[in-house]
Amino acid sequence: MSKYIELKRECYEANMRLPELDLVIFTFGNVSAVDRSEGVFAIKPSGVPYDVLKPEDIVIVDFDNNIVEGTMRPSSDTKTHALLYKTWKDLGGICHTHSTYAVAWAQAGRDVPIFGTTHADHLTQNIPCTEILPDHMIQGDYEHETGNLIINTFMERGFEPSEVEMVLVKNHGPFAWGKNAEKSVYNSAVLEALCKMAQLTLDINPDAPELKQSLKEKHYYRKHGKGAYYGQ
Amino acid sequence: MSKYIELKRECYEANMRLPELDLVIFTFGNVSAVDRSEGVFAIKPSGVPYDVLKPEDIVIVDFDNNIVEGTMRPSSDTKTHALLYKTWKDLGGICHTHSTYAVAWAQAGRDVPIFGTTHADHLTQNIPCTEILPDHMIQGDYEHETGNLIINTFMERGFEPSEVEMVLVKNHGPFAWGKNAEKSVYNSAVLEALCKMAQLTLDINPDAPELKQSLKEKHYYRKHGKGAYYGQ
Amino acid sequence: MSKYIELKRECYEANMRLPELDLVIFTFGNVSAVDRSEGVFAIKPSGVPYDVLKPEDIVIVDFDNNIVEGTMRPSSDTKTHALLYKTWKDLGGICHTHSTYAVAWAQAGRDVPIFGTTHADHLTQNIPCTEILPDHMIQGDYEHETGNLIINTFMERGFEPSEVEMVLVKNHGPFAWGKNAEKSVYNSAVLEALCKMAQLTLDINPDAPELKQSLKEKHYYRKHGKGAYYGQ
Amino acid sequence: MSKYIELKRECYEANMRLPELDLVIFTFGNVSAVDRSEGVFAIKPSGVPYDVLKPEDIVIVDFDNNIVEGTMRPSSDTKTHALLYKTWKDLGGICHTHSTYAVAWAQAGRDVPIFGTTHADHLTQNIPCTEILPDHMIQGDYEHETGNLIINTFMERGFEPSEVEMVLVKNHGPFAWGKNAEKSVYNSAVLEALCKMAQLTLDINPDAPELKQSLKEKHYYRKHGKGAYYGQ
Numbered sequence: 001m002s003k004y005i006e007l008k009r010e011c012y013e014a015n016m017r018l019p020e021l022d023l024v025i026f027t028f029g030n031v032s033a034v035d036r037s038e039g040v041f042a043i044k045p046s047g048v049p050y051d052v053l054k055p056e057d058i059v060i061v062d063f064d065n066n067i068v069e070g071t072m073r074p075s076s077d078t079k080t081h082a083l084l085y086k087t088w089k090d091l092g093g094i095c096h097t098h099s100t101y102a103v104a105w106a107q108a109g110r111d112v113p114i115f116g117t118t119h120a121d122h123l124t125q126n127i128p129c130t131e132i133l134p135d136h137m138i139q140g141d142y143e144h145e146t147g148n149l150i151i152n153t154f155m156e157r158g159f160e161p162s163e164v165e166m167v168l169v170k171n172h173g174p175f176a177w178g179k180n181a182e183k184s185v186y187n188s189a190v191l192e193a194l195c196k197m198a199q200l201t202l203d204i205n206p207d208a209p210e211l212k213q214s215l216k217e218k219h220y221y222r223k224h225g226k227g228a229y230y231g232q
Numbered sequence: 233m234s235k236y237i238e239l240k241r242e243c244y245e246a247n248m249r250l251p252e253l254d255l256v257i258f259t260f261g262n263v264s265a266v267d268r269s270e271g272v273f274a275i276k277p278s279g280v281p282y283d284v285l286k287p288e289d290i291v292i293v294d295f296d297n298n299i300v301e302g303t304m305r306p307s308s309d310t311k312t313h314a315l316l317y318k319t320w321k322d323l324g325g326i327c328h329t330h331s332t333y334a335v336a337w338a339q340a341g342r343d344v345p346i347f348g349t350t351h352a353d354h355l356t357q358n359i360p361c362t363e364i365l366p367d368h369m370i371q372g373d374y375e376h377e378t379g380n381l382i383i384n385t386f387m388e389r390g391f392e393p394s395e396v397e398m399v400l401v402k403n404h405g406p407f408a409w410g411k412n413a414e415k416s417v418y419n420s421a422v423l424e425a426l427c428k429m430a431q432l433t434l435d436i437n438p439d440a441p442e443l444k445q446s447l448k449e450k451h452y453y454r455k456h457g458k459g460a461y462y463g464q
Numbered sequence: 465m466s467k468y469i470e471l472k473r474e475c476y477e478a479n480m481r482l483p484e485l486d487l488v489i490f491t492f493g494n495v496s497a498v499d500r501s502e503g504v505f506a507i508k509p510s511g512v513p514y515d516v517l518k519p520e521d522i523v524i525v526d527f528d529n530n531i532v533e534g535t536m537r538p539s540s541d542t543k544t545h546a547l548l549y550k551t552w553k554d555l556g557g558i559c560h561t562h563s564t565y566a567v568a569w570a571q572a573g574r575d576v577p578i579f580g581t582t583h584a585d586h587l588t589q590n591i592p593c594t595e596i597l598p599d600h601m602i603q604g605d606y607e608h609e610t611g612n613l614i615i616n617t618f619m620e621r622g623f624e625p626s627e628v629e630m631v632l633v634k635n636h637g638p639f640a641w642g643k644n645a646e647k648s649v650y651n652s653a654v655l656e657a658l659c660k661m662a663q664l665t666l667d668i669n670p671d672a673p674e675l676k677q678s679l680k681e682k683h684y685y686r687k688h689g690k691g692a693y694y695g696q
Numbered sequence: 697m698s699k700y701i702e703l704k705r706e707c708y709e710a711n712m713r714l715p716e717l718d719l720v721i722f723t724f725g726n727v728s729a730v731d732r733s734e735g736v737f738a739i740k741p742s743g744v745p746y747d748v749l750k751p752e753d754i755v756i757v758d759f760d761n762n763i764v765e766g767t768m769r770p771s772s773d774t775k776t777h778a779l780l781y782k783t784w785k786d787l788g789g790i791c792h793t794h795s796t797y798a799v800a801w802a803q804a805g806r807d808v809p810i811f812g813t814t815h816a817d818h819l820t821q822n823i824p825c826t827e828i829l830p831d832h833m834i835q836g837d838y839e840h841e842t843g844n845l846i847i848n849t850f851m852e853r854g855f856e857p858s859e860v861e862m863v864l865v866k867n868h869g870p871f872a873w874g875k876n877a878e879k880s881v882y883n884s885a886v887l888e889a890l891c892k893m894a895q896l897t898l899d900i901n902p903d904a905p906e907l908k909q910s911l912k913e914k915h916y917y918r919k920h921g922k923g924a925y926y927g928q
Contacts (some may be wrong), residue, residue, distance in 0.1 A: 021257075025717075025885060029815070046926055076926045097815045100889065104896035107811040108904050115339040117404045118260070118330045135910040142914055171907050172813045173756060189257060193332065199900055200336035202430055208340050211403050214367040218374055222308060230278055230308045253489075347571035349636045350562045421489060425564065432568035433609070436663055440572050443635050446599040450606055454540060462510055462540045485721075579803035581868045582724070582794045653721060657796065664800035668895055672804050675867050678831040682838055686772060694742055694772045 004042060004069055007035050008058040011042035014181035018097060019050045021189045029097035030075040033181035034085050036092075039063060041085055045072035076143065083147030084177065088161045093181030095188040101195035102174035102188075105129065109170050112194060114211050115201045119194050120219035126210075127191065128153055129168040150175060161222075166191045195198075212228075234276060234303055239267050240290040242325075250329060251282045253421045261329035262307040264366065265413035265423045266317050268324075271295060273317055277304035301387035308375065315379030317408045325413030333427035334420075337361065341402050343433035344426060346443050347433045351426050352451035354397075358442075359423065361400040362463035366395055395456075398423045432464060468506060468533055471499050472522040474557075475506035478645035482561060483514045485653045493561035494539040497645035498549050500556075503527060505549055509536035548641065552625045557645030559652045566638035566652075567584030569593065572638065572639035573634050576658060576677050581663045583658050584683035586629075590674075592617055593632040601654065614639060627688075631654045700738060700765055703731050704754040706718045706789075707738035710877035714793060715746045717885045725793035726771040729877035730781050732788075735759060737781055741768035772839065779843030780873065784857045790878030791884040797891035798870035798884075801825065805866050807888060810907050815890050816915035818861075822906075823887065824849055825864040846871060859920075862887045 002008070011033040018024040018031065027050075032043035041181060042058045059070030063086040065079055075081075081094045105112050105127075112127035119127075130153045137145040150167050154160075165187045166176040176187035201208045223230040234240070243265040250256040250263065256392050259282075265273035274290045291302030295318040297311055307313075313326045337359075344359035346352060351359075362385045369377040382399050386392075397419045398408040408419035433440050455462040466472070469591040475497040482488040482495065484639030506522045527550040529543055530584075539545075562668045569576050569591075576591035578584060583591075594617045601609040614631050618624075629651045630640040640651035665672050687694040698704070707729040714720040714727065723746075728739035738754045741775050755766035759782040761775055771777075787871045801808050801823075808823035810816060815823075826849045833841040850856075861883045862872040872883035897904050919926040 025889060026882065073925070098889075100892055101896060103812060103814055103893050104900055107893065107897040108901035110901055115403065116335060118335055131910070132908065135908075138914050142918075165780040166411050171811065173913060186258065193257060193330075196332055197335050197339065199896060200333060200431060201339040203435065203899065204336055205340035205342055212364065212367075214370040215364070215403060222374075229305070348567060350567055361690065418490065423490060425562075428564055428582055429567050429571065432565060432663060433571040435667065437572035437574055443601075444596065446602040447596070447635060450602050454606075461537070579867065580799060582799055595753055650722065657721060657794075660796055661799050661803065664797060664895060665803040667899065669804035676828065676831075677868060678834040679828070682834050686801055686838075693769070 002069060004035070004038075004040070004060050005055075007033055007040075007042045007060070008055050010181050011044070011058045012053065012055040014095070014185050015044050015053060016050060016094075017182070017185045018188075021185070021227065022084065023099045023179075023185075023188055024050065024111065024194060025096045029095070030077055031093065031095045031181050031185060032075075032078075032081045032085075033093050034091065036089075041081060042069050043074050043078055043081060045070070046075050046206050048072070077146075079141070079143035079149070080147040080175070083144055084150065084175075087151050088177075090162055090179070091177045093178045093184035094177045095181070095184035096175050096194075097188050098173045099188065099192040099195075101199060102168060102192050105195050106168040106173050107171055111162060112168070112198050113208075115198055115208055116211060117215060118197060119212055119217045120216045121223055122187070122190050122194075122220075124216040124220045125157075125162060125164050126165055127168060127194065128157060128159065128164065132170050136149075146172075148230070159195060234301060236267070236270075236272070237287075237290050239265055239274045239292070240287050241270075242413050243276070243290045243454050244287040245416050246325060247276050247285060248282060249414070249417045250327075250420075253417070254450070255329045255417075255420055255424060256282065259460065261327070261331075262309055263325065263327045263413050263417060264307075264313045264317075265325045266323065268321075272300050273313060275310055275313060277302070278307050280304070291419040301411075302452050309378075311346045311373070311375035311378040312382070314406070315348060315376055316382065316407075317346075319383050320409075322394055322411070322452045323409045324411045325416035326407065326409045327413070327416035328363070328405070328407050329424075330405045331420065331427075333431060334400060334424050337427050338400040338405050339403055344400070344430050346448060347430055347439075347440055348443060349447060349451045352443055353455055354422050354426075354452075355395060356448040356452045357389075357391060357396050357425065359398055359400060360389060360391065360396065362402050364402050378404075386405065468499070468502075468504070468524050469519075471497055471504075471506045471524070472519050474645050475508070476517065476519040478557060478559070478649050479508050479517060480514060481563055481646070481649045482559075482652075485649070487561045487563045487649075487652055487656060488514065493559070493563075494541055495557065495559045495645050495649055496539075496545045496549075497557045498555065500553075504532050505545060507538045507542055507545060509534070510539050512536070517618060543605070543607035544611040544614070544639070547608055548639075549613065551611075551615050552641075554626055554643070555641045556643045557648035558639065558641045559645070559648035560637070560639050561652050561656075562637045563652065563656040563659075564634060565663060566656050567636075568626075568663065570637050571635055574633070576662050577672075578680060579605045579662055579672055580675060581679060581683045582661060584659075584675055584680045586651070586654050586684075587627060588680040588684045589621075589623060589628050591630055591632060591658065592621060592623065592628065594634050609683050610636075628629050666672040700731070700734075700736070700756050701751075701818075703729055703736075703738045703756070704751050704907060705753045706877050708751040710789060710791070710881050711740050711749060712746060713878070713881045714791075717881070719795045719881075719884055719888060720746065720792045725791070725795075726773055727789065727791045727877050727881060728771075728774075728777045729789050730787065732785075736764050737777060739774055739777060740772050740773050741766070744768070773842075775837070775839035776843040776846070776871070779840055780846065780871075783843075783847050784873075786858055786875070787873045788875045789880035790871065790873045790920075791877070791880035792869070792871050793884050793888075794869045795884065795888040795891075797895060798864060798888050800895065801891050802864040802869050803867055806834070808864070808894050809904075810817065810912065811904055811906060813911060813915045814893060816907055816912045817919055818883070818890075818916075819859060820888050820912040820916045821853075821855060821860050823862055823864060823890065824853060824855065824860065826866050828866050842868075869905055
């Protein structure tokens with residue numbers, strides 16, 4: 001019997017939340033869950049619709065993209081997940097979708113401005129949108145380079161992946177992560193909500209200002225860090 | 233056995249309406265219900281998702297923010313609820329959400345203009361959007377000051393909370409209230425609908441005029457007050 | 465036993481379609497069904513939410529607004545229904561909602577342009593938006609005058625209610641009708657869809673032209689009239 | 697017993713996906729499935745709502761529009777389907793809807809620009825919007841000419857129907873196709889999603905540039921053709 005049954009189950013259940021939360025149609029997304037002690041992660045197989053996906057279909061892969069267990073091909077975005085896990089040691093789960101409003105911002109090529117406390121409850125920065133990869137990287141090891149693109153964007157901006165748990169890959173779509181797979185899906189849903197709210201905010205007031213610093217900090221730190229008083 | 237079982241039940245059921253009415257995802261909202269004779273209110277615990285919330289999780293708090301009964305931490309917005317109950321004696325329930333269109337107007341920092349009779353059926357004023365708190369209040373007793381901000385906004389505008397049962401807190405989101413918790417949820421749903429209609433109205437006609445006075449009054453007073461002929 | 469059981473049932477079932485079709489929340493709408501041989505119509509009672517509405521709650525009213533049967537108060541829009549039935553002899557059902565996109569166009573005060581064949585499948589005219597009633601009519605017999613407003617709008621434009629089965633009352637919302645109550649609900653849902661499509665069309669192309677005459681006629685007459693070849 | 701039972705079943709099931717995927721209301725769409733060996737296709741009957749449609753209602757028609765089997769009238773768009781099957785030998789299924797965002801682009805009369813990889817996963821071209829038929833063709837054999845309009849649009853642009861599996865008929869709405877009926881429905885849902893994403897993209901950034909060539913090709917060819925590594 002596989003020693004990855006629990007990991008596959010976690011990955012499967014997180015994937016099944018995507019259609020429930022209206023974040024995907026058909027096969028437009030994938031979630032992975034990591035087991036740091038084993039040095040592997042579980043990820044959705046490529047091209048399998050959610051309504052036929054089973055826990056045993058989940059593929060186990062190591063951080064160098066070797067298939068450790070599974071008969072199906074892993075998600076075509078696997079190399080992006082692998083590099084993020086390898087580089088950022090605190091990630092427990094990663095979620096990639098093509099959710100509508102997040103894709104629209106990624107296609108618009110704009111950071112999502114922090115307009116309110118819904119955003120500040122989750123991060124104090126504008127949600128970053130990457131640049132586009134140069135052609136030789138697209139034609140080369142594309143999904144691996146997409147991982148590098150995300151990591152470099154965070155380095156250039158001085159962002160910590162534990163504080164900014166989401167990104168828009170320009171002209172592509174969102175990636176989000178968290179301490180586990182479920183939290184990465186949560187962050188994907190929050191991102192989609194923030195993107196819709198921001199689009200409507202600009203529609204109502206094209207000159208809407210960003211949230212002021214004191215409110216950013218108040219809302220973020222009442223949910224995160226030592227002085228947090230939100231939740232249990 | 234707790235003497236607040238009925239109050240907790242009322243509060244629980246009103247909270248459970250929020251996901252049904254698509255007004256919240258995850259933990260993005262809270263409803264409270266007051267018992268004036270006991271000088272307490274029941275409120276959702278902080279950080280508990282709706283799909284696992286149980287009636288016995290509801291926390292009982294007095295108007296000075298002391299926990300009277302309950303093992304969980306009350307909603308982080310509890311002090312805002314407490315001050316509104318303490319100041320406005322007719323409130324029976326309060327509802328706070330981060331519903332999409334209401335947040336967009338709050339982030340846009342604009343009052344919602346009264347464009348039609350759907351709005352006038354519920355209030356004759358534009359839906360007020362507050363100012364932003366000064367930094368020292370944000371860094372101080374923030375949730376209590378948010379209550380003051382709402383109350384001061386109504387005083388400055390000469391609004392009665394019994395006639396205008398909803399407000400947008402700038403860069404944050406909506407609060408609504410009513411004679412009981414269920415009615416506060418109803419008003420939150422009406423507010424969200426009005427915000428969506430107003431956004432679309434401006435999208436179709438940026439110069440759309442406000443409703444004229446005679447229609448405001450006709451629709452409001454056929455549902456409210458002595459001459460009302462709407463409903464039973 | 466009431467002789468209006470069948471009529472009440474038709475009216476009840478048509479009303480219950482409104483929440484199913486996402487055309488109403490709470491009590492934001494009403495449908496009526498007429499019995500021409502008895503000179504009466506059945507209409508939703510005022511202020512009753514759809515989830516508790518029962519067939520026996522439906523009220524029977526004649527064309528002069530007298531209650532013929534029923535213990536509840538009929539919809540506050542009853543006089544509008546009555547006058548439309550009395551004036552336009554072919555109407556079998558009338559539906560009034562506050563559906564989101566139709567209200568937005570009514571609040572924008574604009575006719576809905578005929579931009580495509582979805583619209584032309586149902587009518588060859590722009591969907592008319594009325595003017596606003598003068599103050600003395602609003603303060604007088606308001607709901608009756610709303611009926612007159614609709615009828616006068618059709619007279620001024622030379623529209624036949626059998627060919628244009630829907631209207632927007634300015635700053636209020638849509639009324640639709642048809643050969644029976646079910647068809648009036650169908651037309652209300654079509655109207656809402658056309659209003660959403662038209663808003664998006666203008667959003668994508670503010671200079672989108674109206675459909676040309678030959679296409680208007682082709683689509684309308686393949687569904688309506690002698691040469692129709694759509695449907696059974 | 698009919699020899700077309702399997703074909704009718706395929707057609708029926710594909711049609712029933714349309715309301716599930718929110719691509720139609722009432723009778724606003726139709727799907728067909730072809731049997732090349734028999735030289736016939738199965739298509740939805742005209743004017744039958746989805747909630748009463750049965751597999752045995754499906755009509756069998758040949759490529760010259762003769763009814764081969766069935767008691768109901770085939771969809772009024774049958775001649776468009778027939779001509780596409782007759783001309784493009786690889787089509788296995790065709791789907792026509794009046795889905796909201798696709799209709800909005802068709803009414804706006806604009807090609808849908810390729811803004812991102814969601815689009816490029818399915819086609820490397822902007823989604824073409826046809827011209828309008830001249831009046832004499834509208835007044836003549838309209839549905840047959842609509843088929844010609846689609847085919848001519850592809851010829852003028854040098855598009856292959858196997859590579860661009862969707863089109864917008866100006867002022868009307870979308871047609872999509874694929875290797876079978878189910879795939880044509882899939883493409884209709886993808887088209888609707890792309891149309892919504894593109895509308896929002898322009899709303900956020902009216903100057904959003906098209907996807908660059910290297911990304912178009914990377915995404916398309918990782919799912920299609922010899923070097924594909926997406927799916928099983």
